Amino acid sequence: MAEEADRIDPWSSRQYEDYDRLLTDFGISRFDLGEYGLKDPSILFRRGVIFGHRDFGSISSAYHEGRRWAVLTGLAPSGKMHFGHKTVVDQVRYFQTLGADIFVAVADLEAWGARGVSLEEGRKMAIEEYILNYIAMGLRPENCQVYFQSLRGEVKDLGYQLSRKVNWSTMKAIYGFDDSTNMSHVQSPLVQVGDILHVQLEKHGGPCPTIVPVGVDQDPHIRLTRDIGSAFRMYSVLGTEKDGIGVFLKGADEDVVEELLSKAKYVLGGIGFSHFKLNVPYKALYVQDATVDDAPRIDIALEPLEVKLGGFGFHPPSSTYNKFMTSLTGEKMSSSKPDSAVFLTDTPEQAKKKLMSAKTGGGVTVEDHKRDGGNPDVCVVYEMLQFHLVEDDAHLEEIYSGCKAGERLCGHCKKEAVELISVFLTDLAEKREEARDRLDEYVRYD
Numbered sequence: 001m002a003e004e005a006d007r008i009d010p011w012s013s014r015q016y017e018d019y020d021r022l023l024t025d026f027g028i029s030r031f032d033l034g035e036y037g038l039k040d041p042s043i044l045f046r047r048g049v050i051f052g053h054r055d056f057g058s059i060s061s062a063y064h065e066g067r068r069w070a071v072l073t074g075l076a077p078s079g080k081m082h083f084g085h086k087t088v089v090d091q092v093r094y095f096q097t098l099g100a101d102i103f104v105a106v107a108d109l110e111a112w113g114a115r116g117v118s119l120e121e122g123r124k125m126a127i128e129e130y131i132l133n134y135i136a137m138g139l140r141p142e143n144c145q146v147y148f149q150s151l152r153g154e155v156k157d158l159g160y161q162l163s164r165k166v167n168w169s170t171m172k173a174i175y176g177f178d179d180s181t182n183m184s185h186v187q188s189p190l191v192q193v194g195d196i197l198h199v200q201l202e203k204h205g206g207p208c209p210t211i212v213p214v215g216v217d218q219d220p221h222i223r224l225t226r227d228i229g230s231a232f233r234m235y236s237v238l239g240t241e242k243d244g245i246g247v248f249l250k251g252a253d254e255d256v257v258e259e260l261l262s263k264a265k266y267v268l269g270g271i272g273f274s275h276f277k278l279n280v281p282y283k284a285l286y287v288q289d290a291t292v293d294d295a296p297r298i299d300i301a302l303e304p305l306e307v308k309l310g311g312f313g314f315h316p317p318s319s320t321y322n323k324f325m326t327s328l329t330g331e332k333m334s335s336s337k338p339d340s341a342v343f344l345t346d347t348p349e350q351a352k353k354k355l356m357s358a359k360t361g362g363g364v365t366v367e368d369h370k371r372d373g374g375n376p377d378v379c380v381v382y383e384m385l386q387f388h389l390v391e392d393d394a395h396l397e398e399i400y401s402g403c404k405a406g407e408r409l410c411g412h413c414k415k416e417a418v419e420l421i422s423v424f425l426t427d428l429a430e431k432r433e434e435a436r437d438r439l440d441e442y443v444r445y446d
């Protein structure tokens with residue numbers, strides 16, 4: 001889409017499709033699977049559905065070094081769960097297999113503030129439409145918890161406390177808020193900041209890399225959270241020209257500067273550094289035997305110290321961005337528009353009807369298609385096969401090239417997609433019923 005990408009609006013129904021442009025305009029990094037050595041990457045990673053990230057390196061290091069890391073995902077209950085939502089859950093499940101702690105936020109406050117859904121209705125809808133599906137899709141209860149924004153005091157407290165480091169002009173610049181914006185709308189991103197950062201409170205295990213898998217529409221929240229998290233750090237770790245790595249104190253009172261720098265020195269001595277230079281007036285500790293590559297390690301070592309000193313020590317959260325699925329009707333997929341998507345609670349018959357009438361990339365007539373080939377890159381049915389239904393990469397490649405060569409016809413794809421989705425939905429419906437008895441293993445009411 002060649003629209004101006006000056007600002008991303010999380011609440012609009014606009015679709016973002018020009019992924020290259022999003023990467024450059026918003027400083028999102030391209031996700032290059034080869035860089036990270038992830039074990040048995042799932043299809044979304046293998047097929048480039050996850051196309052971008054912020055600081056995935058933090059996650060990858062924690063994973064390879066066996067340190068704790070977490071996944072935080074959230075859902076605003078407003079209607080039904082569709083296959084677009086499924087891509088995020090698939091990612092969460094995959095990260096769980098890699099050893100992450102999983103937190104699922106039910107954004108009942110956001111649904112109330114932004115969409116007028118009552119808290120009770122929101123919680124009920126979240127369980128029935130989303131959480132049962134998450135469990136049915138294979139999310140494990142170990143190291144996994146589902147909570148509600150409205151019931152979790154520390155999330156709301158953080159939303160309030162952390163907003164001390166955001167001013168109105170920042171909120172306007174990020175979200176395009178204006179004088180008529182209602183204040184619960186203003187607060188909902190701040191509560192989301194609370195969601196993302198609360199997993200790093202001592203109560204939940206302390207500072208750790210956290211990955212938030214989202215669609216790009218949520219990127220403004222990610223940027224806001226990273227900025228606020230960093231603003232609350234006591235030490236900032238920066239490379240210097242001549243003195244290795246500098247650890248600088250931010251805004252500490254004069255009388256404690258020396259003490260705080262000495263404590264940092266002690267901690268960094270404990271992880272193997274020994275050449276230090278203290279500059280108290282500059283509020284700086286130089287780690288002269290450290291190089292730029294050591295900066296992350298130094299930063300991570302200082303996080304728990306900050307907690308001991310009464311701070312938060314937040315590790316800036318990371319994110320991945322997945323491509324949106326094309327809706328069946330051409331607008332953004334929506335929970336509240338029955339025709340725009342296949343829902344996870346659709347019956348096989350309903351799904352069949354939707355897929356059979358979906359827009360493909362096929363030629364106008366069978367003759368055209370056979371002669372010119374089809375275009376799988378703009379085909380909704382192909383996308384369904386690619387994102388969700390075909391596990392085998394070689395088979396997917398056959399479909400792709402068969403289509404382009406005009407050897408494969410749309411009827412064939414649709415038939416295959418309908419069969420696969422029927423099996424999937426039937427199985428999921430059964431598992432949803434089983435999941436009902438296991439809700440208590442996942443859902444927390446505090």
Ligand code: TRP
Nearest residue numbers: 072073074075076105107192195
């Ligand atoms: N704002 C998200 C949505 O509209 C829901 C959400 C709430 C969320 N808290 C979150 C998403 C934290 C990711 C992380 O769907």
Ligand code: SF4
Nearest residue numbers: 361362379403410413
């Ligand atoms: Fe899509 Fe298959 Fe038709 Fe190609 S042949 S346009 S992939 S449905």
